[in-house]
Amino acid sequence: MRIVVTNCNTTQEMTEEIVRGARAAADPGTAVTGLTPIWGPESAEGWLDSHLSAAAVIDLLRTYDGPPYDAVVMAGFGEHGREGVRELVDVPVVDITEAAAHLACLLGRRYGVVTTLERSCGQIEDSLELAGVGRNCAAVVGTGLSVLDMGDAARTEAAFLTAAERACRAGAEVLVLGCAGMTGLQRVVGEKLGLPVVDGVGAAVKLAESLVTLGLTTSRAGSFAKPVPKRRVWGRPGDRGGERG
Template sequence: MIIQIVNPNTSAAMTAKLAAVARQVAAPGTEGRVRGSASGPESIESAFDEALALPGLLLAVAQGEREGAHGHVIACFGDPGLAAARELARGPVLGIAEAAMHAATLVAPTFSVVTTLERTVASAQRLVAHYGFERQCRRVRATGIPVLALEHAASDAALYARISAECERALAEDGSGAIVLGCAGMADLCQRLSDTLRVPVIDGVSVAIKLVEALVGAGLATSKRGDYAAPESKAVSGAMAAFVPPPALAHALA
């Protein structure tokens, strides 16, 4: 089984971190292929960043399809381009926010999200509502740490302490039973935080990889009826022409 994990930003350090997670959690017989975006911002922390990241993300999904990927993981907590990626893919495509929130409700009655900058809280709250977890999600909390700074969070005691303290406040003040980490850059902190806090701490990257494995193993693929049907072939002009799937791929998806 081949699962492609797409880093929709251009940070090489983030891509390397995702590769380490994939090696750790993938089952024997599963190849976790990690692909960083070839274009776009080095981190995604705003709607503008997300818009710039989408062409590179979709190009990566299309490339994975040509290389025979059985499923994909979009490794950004904003789940950017998820519906469009599902149109491009035959196998399942999971965003790490959706996967993490589902997992949280399976192991605890309530959860809090601990994320990066304050400006990302509103977008995470919209995802909570979109996925139908408003009753289970007690609060989305910001640590004030930029995405790129998380590269050092495992080794920087002060950064780790800020994240851990926000998780502790979530448990004490929100009454939550689990913590969802609101950034792929926090993936390497998951086990350490869980051991310290003694509650489930959920990294969406790991969970999404395992869920894609399960879906593919159960013989499930993305429906090509309705919203996730393959994109129709049409003329696209200018810079975006490079991101249209070739006719052979579009025909295979139809």
């Protein structure tokens, strides 16, 4: 089967890293294609970025003209857009935020999320709540690092371990990597902490494969009906360059 993985931002290197994580989790028979939005934020941190990212990712899939795919994995931890994508495409859609939480619920009575900046914590809590998996979340804790800081592995690891302790004191028995850019960290921090650590990208790939294999896709009854045909303009006409801050 083919899974497309959408990055939530325009940074190509991050798409590549996410794809590596996705492939490491995927079945041998699963082809993983990474897609990078051609517009949107270079990293998604906070609500403004998240709203921009949501529209850009939907547009990315709307205009996609590559080979057919069987499922979408949305790789933006805590970012908006999954419901819109569910309306748009006919295949299952799995967001890494909810995916990590679904698996974490199976591994302990309470889980915690360790993410980047403190400002993202609220957004993640909201995302988990609406996905229906907020009840057993003990805490969402920030490391103080930005998405683009994730490149420094040692620093990220150290910050993760410190934040993880706070999550554990709040009752977490399982941890979730709260940023697609942390993918790959799960093993080393899991060993140091003696706890299962769930990476959302891997989790979402497995859930997407599961849904495809079971022949299941998004319900069209009620919330996620097909979008009504109408006039829609996707972005500032003639905008060429974007803005800096």
